Amino acid sequence: MKFVDEAEIIVEAGKGGNGCMNFHREKFIERGGPDGGDGGDGGSIYLVADNGLNTLVDFRYQPRYRAQGGESGRKGNSTGATGVDLIVRVPVGTSIYEADTQEFLGDLVTQGQRLLVAQGGRRGLGNTRFKSSINRSPRKITSGKPGEIRRLQLQLKVVADVGLLGLPNAGKSSLIVAVSSARPKVADYPFTTLVPNLGVVRVDDDSSFVMADIPGLIEGASGGAGLGIRFLKHLARTRVLLHLVDVAPIDQGDPAAAAAVIIRELEQFSAVLAGRERWLILNKKDLIPEEQRSDLQEYIKNTLQWSGRIFFISAVTREGTRELCEALMPVVAEKNRLWIEDEEWRTAETRLQEQMEYEIRQSVDRARALWRERHQGEPFADDDFDVEVEYVKE
DSSP: OBOOOEEEEEEEOOOOOOOOOOBOOBTTBOSOOBOOOOOOOOOOEEEEEETTOOOOTHHHHOOEEEOOOOOOOBTTTBOOOOOOOEEEEEETTEEEEETTTOOEEEEEOSTTOEEEEEOOOOOOOOGGGGOOSSOSSOOOOOOOOOOOEEEEEEEEOOOOSEEEEOSTTSSHHHHHHHHSSOOOOOOSSTTOOOSOEEEEEEEETTEEEEEEEOOOOOTTGGGTOTTHHHHGGGGTTOSEEEEEEESSOTTOOOHHHHHHHHHHHHHHHOHHHHTSOEEEEEEOGGGSOHHHHHHHHHHHHHHHTOOSOEEEOBTTTTBTHHHHHHHHHHHHHHHHHHHHHOHHHHHHHHHHHHHHHHHHHHHHHHHHHHHHHHTTTOOOOOSOTTOBOOOOOO
16 A cells, blocks of 8 residues: 555536526416526535545545536426535545645544535526516526535645654654554664554553654755655644654764754744654663763753653663653643643644644745755655555554
8 A cells, every 4th residue: 555645636516506497387377477496506525534544545546526516497496406415535634725825724633524625506596586576477597606616735644642753763663663563664774664653552451542653854854855854744733742862873973963953853844843742762771881871861951951851761672661651641641631621722722733734834845945946846755655555453
């Protein structure tokens, strides 16, 4: 199966049916009068979120969708049948934009959530509608209105509670393997992860959350370098970000400097995303002598002027991973509770999401412009159509 996170489609709502012009004709009934019925409304088009889908690949092969038109009115004041609405299923986590104006139309983030994207045309009126005391035999009808036609851009962002970010080989894939049933590729070379991976982290019988691993970032990712710009947007819906830092890099570089690179890229990509709750996860604890761990943690904390939470773990040996998950669970649960129960918090969060969407679009547009400038107009490869993904069930 191919993972595709952007697609463009054209939706055309149904045309309204025309009104009917007719006069009642029946034996022994003189001047039966007008009896032309109205047409039916055209069918509308709705996008509906479906948990059973996880890719936009189908839209690459079927980019046009058309709803049924309304039927014309009939004699006997019979109204034409209404056009059937067209339901188009999309994965949960899909954002919808007007392709030409980049107007944000909505998010589909829960199972069954629907969004009207093309309104069906209004029905035409039959001549019965125009009868009056001074016009007993109207010969006027109206035609049905055409349905809306729109070109839409669909953008899929994975929906997860916790998002992982860091340089290549920071240990993100190893962590998601250690704490969930996800089985992404793990190897000792950069960019082993080519697409987002999702894993369900079960803390106990009644508590779990979803963790997302995206491909590693490199310096310049916010400007289109490496794979970063293709996947940074997937962190937009997460409740908590985990910034993994390799404390024992192969090149013997400075872990604090490596962490600073990611922080700068995040800030340049989206200030709102950079302001989300973020924890610092120092990974590969097993490669650091025990007597040096405390000093190293303090050095990284002071160099970055870090005031948030810090965990020192080893994803390979799973040391500290249980404690990390147990600390995450109440934070995620509380944010989910606020989203459901606190309208004021939900409104503020929605506004932040909208601002983040805007900043992300701006960053992607800048990256595209830079790419075209550097590569003489070649198309910017910001989707994943060429990447094979293996979905592993528990």
